[in-house]
Structures are given as structure tokens and as C-alpha cells.
Amino acid sequence: MRAAVSEAWNSLEADPRRSLAVALSLGVLLRIPFLSAPLQPDEGGFLMVARQWTADGSALYGDQWVDRPPLLIVIFRLAATLGGDPVTLRILALLFGAATVVAAWWAGRVINGPRGALAAAVVAAAISSSYKLDGFALTGEAIAVAMVMTSCALTLDATYSSRTSRQAVVLALGSGILAAMAFLVKQSFVDAGLFAFVLLSMAVPRSWRVFGAGAVGVALPLVVTAAWAGSDAGPGLVKLWNAVFRFRQRAFEVMQNATDTAPQDRLNLLVQLFVTTGLILLSLQLFAALRRRAENPPALRPALLVMFAYSVAAVLVGGSWWSHYLLQLGPVLALGTASATRRPLPRLGPRVTAAAVALASIWACVTGVRDVANAQLVGTTDEIVGLYLRDASKPGDSVVLAYGRASVIETSGLSTPYKYSWSLPVRARDSHLTTLVATLSGDSAPTWLVEIGEFDWWGLDNAAFRQVRASGYHVVATVCEHDVYLRDGLVRSLPPTPSCP
Known part of the structure; x- marks a missing residue:
């Protein structure tokens, strides 16, 4: 059995296109049972906000106030235009999930060729599509993760694989744009920007043109957003700033002073999911791989460490501790798995962890089908x-x-x-x-x-x-x-x- 599995994995590593197809298929199959599942609370809420959003409203988005950056509401406005039903939202979530898998495969290939590509893509598919993490739903985390993962792939390609300086500059520009877009979906998603900053500033040889292109890329979406907010069609810079940033401080104080047990219960569940979904195995593997400095490019090690530390902190500081917060760990753990494949021995480690996480997501999908069937029969x-x-x-x-x-x-x-x-x-x-x-x-x-x-x-x-x-x-x-x-x-x-x- 072990020999058969190893042979199958070897054959996938030998055919990069087939490995990508398998990872994409895994992500799609994990989502199909939930295409018509009832809308999640935030999905319905953001749809409601997007539908009534007009330029002449009294609040941040039309007549509704929500503490989220505008790009998230723009995407839900698109979803509303396309129909706004559960299937439409699930298909959009599937497309963002597919982008996450493709980007992980690309980044993994830069890190360690076909071996890294397969491992990273399987991990990304399993995490981003996990039923236990609400991976099937169109959440801010699912959207931002796709942008973070793609930004990281562009940064890695610009640093290690670009054939010309011009190509590296273009890739870095795209990386910066996507890093800022992730932030404009959910303000805690600055993972890609941190990863790029550390990697580009410590890479040898350092290219200030590439670094500058990345910075320009980050600035472009932010400038466009600020221009919109300050225009007659926008709510004003002060309103946007207060909602996206100042409100978070007040919200954290409110959550800290809450007397109900629901947040603590969700934190306990979050810890359980960190274990049962296999994220703990991937985290331990990441640290084990990065301990071997000689087996990774010098700049990659600190970039992954900073990205992992920030992602964990962002999940914990969120305060509400919903299960889909853990999706934020997906990109760095996919990159870490690709990095682990660079270790000469044991090669089996990344294969086992990637397969374990995939099996955990498959099992979650099987058990989740029953829950969704009941919800569709009776209704939430x-x-x-x-x-x-x-x-x-x-x-x-x-x-x-x-x-x-x-x-x-x-x-x-x-x-x-x-x-x-x-x-x-x-x-x-x-x-x-x-x-x-x-x-x-x-x-x-x-x-x-x-x-x-x-x-x-x-x-x-x-x-x-x-x-x-x-x-x-x-x-x-x-x-x-x-x-x-x-x-x-x-x-x-x-x-x-x-x-x-």
C-alpha cells in the first residue's frame, strides 16, 4: 500500500500539469456538496449591504455601516449583480479557491520544482476548501487568501525565477497590487506585504528596482481607494478611516469586556480545529524545515517566519475567533510545505503531512454533507x-x-x-x-x-x-x-x- 501511494505521488511529481489538475480537482470536489448550502450569516449580510449601497447614503456604504474595506463590498456587489443566490456565491468562492491552488502550485514550483509544486498545491486545496473552516463560503478570508497566495507567488518568481530585470519589475508590481487588494478585502491581511518586504530586502543580489516596483504596486490600490473615499461618490476619508482602523480598537475593548462565554467557546473550537484539520502538523513541519538553513534560500527562511508569526497573531487578535479565521494560515503553510520538500531526508514527511491534511478535509466534507442536507431540508x-x-x-x-x-x-x-x-x-x-x-x-x-x-x-x-x-x-x-x-x-x-x- 505504501509503495503504491509513493509510486502514485512520484508519478504526479513527474508530471507538473497533472499534479496541478489533481490539486484543483481536490478543491472542486470538496466544494461541490455545498454549492447550494444556505448562505452563511456574513455572506447574507454583505450581500444586503452591497445591494443597498448608493453614493448618497448617510453611512459608510449607502445607509449601512460595516467595519470592512470597500473591495469586499465591491465583490459582493458583483455577486449580487450575478444573482446573489447561494450557488452564485459558492461558484465565486470556488474560483477564488482555484486561484489559491494555482498560485500555491506556482510558488511551490519556484521553491523546489515539481516536488514543491505538488505539495504546496495539495495543502492549499485542502485548507482553502475545508468544510470545517467554512472554505466553501464566500468570506473575506477566502477572497483575501487567494490574493495573498498569488502575491507571494509573484514575489518568489520575481526574486528567484525571472529571466530579465524587466520581467522581475512587472512581477513585483503585480505582487504589490495584489498584496494591497488583500488588505482592501480584510484589513488584517498584510501577510503578502510582509513576506515581500522581508524577501526582497534580504535577497541576494538585492534589486532596488524590484523593491520599488513592489512598493508602487502596493500604493496604487490604496491611492485609488483614497481618491474614491474623498470624492463626491465616497463616504469621506475620515469615515473610511474610522470604520476600517479606529473602530477595531473600540471593538477589541468591547470584546475584551464581554461577559458572555460565546467568544471563549469559539476560541476553544478554533484550537480544536487547528489540531483536527492538520494545521498543527503543517506548522511543526514548517519550523522543522526552516531549522535547516542550508536547504533554503537565505531570504526565504526569515520571510516565512515573519509571515507565519504575523498570520497567527492576526488570527488570535481578531477577537471573535470564527473558524474561517484559520484560512489565513493557508498561504504560509503551503509555502512551508514546499520548503520542507527541499530536505534530503526524510522526503516522506511533506507527502505524509499533505496527504493527512487532504484526508482531514475529505472526512470533514463527508460529515458536512449530512449537516447541509438537514439545513436544506428544514432550513437554518x-x-x-x-x-x-x-x-x-x-x-x-x-x-x-x-x-x-x-x-x-x-x-x-x-x-x-x-x-x-x-x-x-x-x-x-x-x-x-x-x-x-x-x-x-x-x-x-x-x-x-x-x-x-x-x-x-x-x-x-x-x-x-x-x-x-x-x-x-x-x-x-x-x-x-x-x-x-x-x-x-x-x-x-x-x-x-x-x-x-
């Missing part, structure tokens, strides 16, 4: 509540969910007059519910108010909010343990209360 809670609101509403109705669940708004098809549709911005920017109370009592008061969880979560409920509820709204249904309120004076034909999972 968010989907059920959203569909109930859609069926109960009339044209022109609007809704507010306290406190946040943007995906429900997207499913309902309703608009919302309240600009904070995620719980964290409510807690950080409207902790006294001043804006919420003003919205519920103002001229644009929503038709519907939905209690997501409990009004007193995080201690937010207060006298003013209770008063506006009591004087303006009444409960008309309870859907999946969520109370649904209708504004006083309005009458709606209510559908039967649905069953819940």
Missing part, C-alpha cells in the same frame, strides 16, 4: 425567520433586528432604517441604543422589529428602548424562539408559524 434559523418576514410583509415594509443579524434582512428582502446590522457595531457605536431608539420612534420607524436572542444581551436593554417598544410595537409571532413585533396601527396577514430545526 436565520433563513426561516427571514422567509417568515418576507411572507408576512407588504411592499415598502422595513425591519430592524435587535441586535443585528444582517443575513435575516437579506433573506427577507426588506430594507432596514437602522444602520448597524451586526451586533458588534451596535455594542461599540450605539451601546446606549440612542440611534436605535431614535430610529424606532422616528418618521422612518420600521414595520417590523425582531428580537434576536434577548433584548438584554450584553446588558444593552434600557428604559428608553423598553419605552419605545411598549408604546409603538406589539408581539405578533414567535419564530424559532425569536419574538416578532409589528408596529402599532398596522395590520398584516400572518403566515402559519413555521417549524424550526
Whole structure:
């Protein structure tokens, strides 16, 4: 058995194109069962923001405020234009995943020829498509990872494989552009920029033209974004800066002071996933490979160490610790696996770890099919509540969910007059519910108010909010343990209360 597996792996290493095809096929097969899976909360939320985004809104993106850079919302605007259904989003996620695999294969080939290409591509496919890490979904992490991986491949090619100085300059320019684009999808993704900075500044011989081209590449998307933000069509530089950077400090303070156990539970799960998905094996392999200085180009070792240290720190400092945060480790671990193939002995190590991670993702896919089948049969809670609101509403109705669940708004098809549709911005920017109370009592008061969880979560409920509820709204249904309120004076034909999972 071992001999057969080794022979099959050797044959793939001997045929680089076939090795790429196998890695791409692995990534596609791991995603196919989830093409029509219900939208994830952030997917639905970002779609909702993208659909209503206009230049004349009062908040960061139209009339909605979200702490994400604009390129992410642009991509979801594209998804909305293409249909905005789960299959459309899954196909876009698949395309970004395929780009990640191709870039990993390319980077691995620069590091150690066909052997490095196969190992890196298999690892990238397994991690980026892992069901346990929400790899099938169109998340900011999945999009940014594709850009980081491609940027790293361009940087490596510019440093070690370019035949001419002009070619190296063009590759470095592209690398810088993609590094900045990853940052403009999610602001914690500066991995590619750090990798390029260390690699290009320590490479021998050092080329300042290549280094400068990379810097220009980084600057271009940032300048374009700043120009848009400062124009009449943008929200203003101050609003963008506050949302993308200053808000993170306040959000971190809020999360640190939270008394609920959900964040700690997610951190515990994150640690478990780090082990069960095989990421811990890849991390140990990375350090083992980089201990042997003579077997790697001098600049590659510090570049990978800095990139790994930053990626781990970014995952941990994120504070919310959702499982898809671990996708950020994918590019550096794929590069580390390629680096490990340079070791003369044991050659078997990278093969075993790559295969182990692939098997872990395959098993996660098998077990995940059952979960998704149940969700499609019964529906998720968010989907059920959203569909109930859609069926109960009339044209022109609007809704507010306290406190946040943007995906429900997207499913309902309703608009919302309240600009904070995620719980964290409510807690950080409207902790006294001043804006919420003003919205519920103002001229644009929503038709519907939905209690997501409990009004007193995080201690937010207060006298003013209770008063506006009591004087303006009444409960008309309870859907999946969520109370649904209708504004006083309005009458709606209510559908039967649905069953819940």
C-alpha cells in the first residue's frame, strides 16, 4: 500500500500539469456538496449591504455601516449583480479557491520544482476548501487568501525565477497590487506585504528596482481607494478611516469586556480545529524545515517566519475567533510545505503531512454533507425567520433586528432604517441604543422589529428602548424562539408559524 501511494505521488511529481489538475480537482470536489448550502450569516449580510449601497447614503456604504474595506463590498456587489443566490456565491468562492491552488502550485514550483509544486498545491486545496473552516463560503478570508497566495507567488518568481530585470519589475508590481487588494478585502491581511518586504530586502543580489516596483504596486490600490473615499461618490476619508482602523480598537475593548462565554467557546473550537484539520502538523513541519538553513534560500527562511508569526497573531487578535479565521494560515503553510520538500531526508514527511491534511478535509466534507442536507431540508434559523418576514410583509415594509443579524434582512428582502446590522457595531457605536431608539420612534420607524436572542444581551436593554417598544410595537409571532413585533396601527396577514430545526 505504501509503495503504491509513493509510486502514485512520484508519478504526479513527474508530471507538473497533472499534479496541478489533481490539486484543483481536490478543491472542486470538496466544494461541490455545498454549492447550494444556505448562505452563511456574513455572506447574507454583505450581500444586503452591497445591494443597498448608493453614493448618497448617510453611512459608510449607502445607509449601512460595516467595519470592512470597500473591495469586499465591491465583490459582493458583483455577486449580487450575478444573482446573489447561494450557488452564485459558492461558484465565486470556488474560483477564488482555484486561484489559491494555482498560485500555491506556482510558488511551490519556484521553491523546489515539481516536488514543491505538488505539495504546496495539495495543502492549499485542502485548507482553502475545508468544510470545517467554512472554505466553501464566500468570506473575506477566502477572497483575501487567494490574493495573498498569488502575491507571494509573484514575489518568489520575481526574486528567484525571472529571466530579465524587466520581467522581475512587472512581477513585483503585480505582487504589490495584489498584496494591497488583500488588505482592501480584510484589513488584517498584510501577510503578502510582509513576506515581500522581508524577501526582497534580504535577497541576494538585492534589486532596488524590484523593491520599488513592489512598493508602487502596493500604493496604487490604496491611492485609488483614497481618491474614491474623498470624492463626491465616497463616504469621506475620515469615515473610511474610522470604520476600517479606529473602530477595531473600540471593538477589541468591547470584546475584551464581554461577559458572555460565546467568544471563549469559539476560541476553544478554533484550537480544536487547528489540531483536527492538520494545521498543527503543517506548522511543526514548517519550523522543522526552516531549522535547516542550508536547504533554503537565505531570504526565504526569515520571510516565512515573519509571515507565519504575523498570520497567527492576526488570527488570535481578531477577537471573535470564527473558524474561517484559520484560512489565513493557508498561504504560509503551503509555502512551508514546499520548503520542507527541499530536505534530503526524510522526503516522506511533506507527502505524509499533505496527504493527512487532504484526508482531514475529505472526512470533514463527508460529515458536512449530512449537516447541509438537514439545513436544506428544514432550513437554518436565520433563513426561516427571514422567509417568515418576507411572507408576512407588504411592499415598502422595513425591519430592524435587535441586535443585528444582517443575513435575516437579506433573506427577507426588506430594507432596514437602522444602520448597524451586526451586533458588534451596535455594542461599540450605539451601546446606549440612542440611534436605535431614535430610529424606532422616528418618521422612518420600521414595520417590523425582531428580537434576536434577548433584548438584554450584553446588558444593552434600557428604559428608553423598553419605552419605545411598549408604546409603538406589539408581539405578533414567535419564530424559532425569536419574538416578532409589528408596529402599532398596522395590520398584516400572518403566515402559519413555521417549524424550526
